[in-house]
Amino acid sequence: MRYGGRLHRLHHLLVVVWLLLCCSFAWGQPSVVSGTLGAVGSDTMAGLMLRWGEALNHRYPDITLQFQAGGSASAPTALVAGTTRFGPMSRPMTDTERQQFIERYGYPPRELSVARDALLLVVHRHNPLASLTREQADAIFSTSLDCGGLRPIRRWEDLLPEEQWPYGKIALHGRNLASGTHGLFQDRALCNGEFRRDISEHPGSSAVIAAVGESPNAMGYAGYNHVTPMVRALPLINDEGSAISPSVATIQDDSYPLSRDLYLYVNLPPGDTLPPAEQAFIELIFSEEGQQIVQAAGFVPLPLAQRQPPLLDH
Template sequence: MDKTARHAATGVLIVIVSAAASATTEPLPAYEPEQAVAGTIRNFGFGLGGVLKAWEVGFQTYHPQIHFDDHLPTSDAAIPALVTGVTDLAPDGGEATLTESLSFFEVYGYPVTDITVASGAFDVEGKSNGPVVFVHKDNPLASLSLKQLDGIFGAERTGGMHGFQWTPSQGRDAEKNIRTWGQLGLTGEWADKPIQTYGHAPSGTTRFFQWKVLGNGDKWNPNYREYVESGSKMIAPEDRVEQRLGLQFMMKDELANDRYGIAWTVMPQASGVVGIKPIALSDGDGGPAVVPSRQSFENRSYPLVRSIYIFLNRKPGTALDPKLREFLRYVLSREGQQAVLHNGSYLPLPADVAAAQRKKLD
């Protein structure tokens, strides 16, 4: 059972997801072929840390006449390969970018089809980790809603992106900006203190945060300070020794020493840092806030879990190629999701999410 607790300072109901409540692959239906298929399936994009190969091997035990032609340099090659017609499936560790969505639509006249095939990791480094929000350990705040996060990290905007279309419905005015801790209900010394914001520089994780939190806009709190993955090639050579531009520096040397700071990052970049604490998050204004954990990421109750995708080109109203449909049915079956679990890079899908994705194959 999940545990619930009401934080004394804020009165917010917080859900702590227990291990017993974690999603498993058992409720998923076992794979049963609907028809025998043969031929070659072309994959172009990302190998998903070995998960794609495991799916291929498992699928071939049911369909030995299927062969795979794989070109797996990077996620950045996935949708471009669909656009140019050199692949059947495009495995990708993240969401489609604006240019990817737009270029596909301009070529074919309809959107690219996305199938969610796994969840991003909680604490396995570099595996499409979902963002986690942290504050200084002395901060009495226990939870936030995504709307409040928008107020803290974002700024007024006239609209936001939905796919490649700019929509005014995603806009908001300056009255919804949250710039002091008192606006979040904190009192005493905290009430008038400005909120100092920290987070990632441009990246796939940042695009996800903008999509889920900022209405897919790109206007940030003017005091937002950006950092990149510690130890990565994204840090300029002159700064690699001190790593001042890295996320671990942000957490250890900035947030841990800033009582009035708040930062979002991924769990591996915050691992082992003392002086900070994670914040529970809720989807809306009135719902329970969920503590980030492997279990809440696995059952997707935490609102900032990322998805792993296989993209494909499917014209609306047309049937999916039988061999592609059978392969994706296998991926979304008990056996396919057990392969995700055994690999350990990503997290398997809950039964309800897998079922919704299977419906997209019909």
């Protein structure tokens, strides 16, 4: 009888231990986060998006990011069409793009600043030009002179009258119409004026850098992360008359005149929360690892005060 009682108590104890272990396992294990994320937009941000996607997949092997680089102009179109939830852009949405989204969904897209960048004016590495003013940049690249220049600048001797400069006409290189870099340069450097028609347009900043690096008489504009030793980025004269060179510090504090944010636009209805996979992606971007990826990709991390993941619930 005593032996049977011991067996009964032992059986009861084993059942309790088994239940505790099961509950402990269930409570202690994170739920599986899975899914395929879609993003359409900026080719400037293509490498950054893919690196973020790889890091996310390393954290959560069941999450995959599929990114289509069609230029910043493709992001609002895809968001309005509902073919993507994420739209990376290297410029802010225009009022027209934002209004089209609102007309389609009844609420605005969420705008997240996810990294810092800058537009650079670049010349051949042996070019002796020291710096440029905004008026000079506008007079070189535009026909309208909306930034206050007195006359167009078409030849190197107009910029370097005291130099023995044998290269004559300035050969210009820039981005194509679909690029956010193109639109932002037009707005910020040309005071929203008109581009010259003879600018050689390229689908990516790397192609601009390559073209300028091969031609001593060339000048172009491109993103900060694409600069190579083949070219030299020109300091820009600010409103106080100081020549500001592009650097991590001057881009992060916005003192370099053509600094910019890089954006991720999110389609999220008011009152809703993101699905776990999408939320995991946002948390990665604003984490220390995510901002280290920003720097590794050649961009500038957000200031520390801006690295708190936003609450995406409107």
